[in-house]
Amino acid sequence: MRALPVGDRALLVELNDGDEAGALHAELLRRRAAGTLPAIREIVPAARTVLLDGLDEPGSFARELAEWEIPALHARVQDAIEIPVRYDGPDLADVAALWQVAEEDVADIHSAAEFRVAFCGFAPGFGYLTGLPQPYAVPRRATPRTSVPAGAVALAGPYTGVYPRSSPGGWQLIGTTDTVLWDPAREPAALLSPGTRVRFVPERTGIRR
Secondary structure (H helix, E strand, O other), X not given: OEEEEEOOOEEEEEOOOHHHHHHHHHHHHHHHHHOOOOOOOEEEEOOOEEEEEOOOOHHHHHHHHOOOOOOOOOOOOOOOEEEEEEOOOOOHHHHHHHHOOOHHHHHHHHHHOOEEEEEEOOOOOOEEXXXXXXXXXXXXXXXXXXXXXXXXXXEEEOEEEEOOOXXXXXXXXXXXXXXXXXXXXXXXXXXXOOOOEEEEEEOHHXXXX
16 A cells, blocks of 8 residues: 655555455545544545545655555445346347357346445446456457447446446447436435445346347
């Protein structure tokens, strides 16, 4: 773990991998809830970093942070958000070929995993979900699409994501959902936040057989 100053009142904490970043993020939230964390305006996790913004004494906190013992990341106890999916994406056959399975098996493999939102970004409401075993990581498309529809369930590298709105994108599309990921009229507007557990539930009538 390495804490780097960012401006006068922020730290960027670099970790070895996503699991360590998730564990630090969870520990920061736990200490904040317990009232044992110095005032921090924002805690922003990413793939292998956590940004801490709004610290009064970032240097002092960096020294304190170096002494922390951070527990390994465990599944949170609250129920997982369930997202119904029709596994009907245009890249389903390509993903099946990469995984060396039948197309219908993609739904079984993907829905059997329990996912966690590692961090958010790209677009409001878009969460980068980890949980698929490493052998199922897939490359991005060689040629990105100019338009991916809202609700598209997609894979890229080790991540699963759901497009909250129509946008260009190069992820492999394996399905669609009607679940609304971002709704400004909802509180909070984003359905997914870092640390949230997620399960994808197949809508069996939508699976091609």
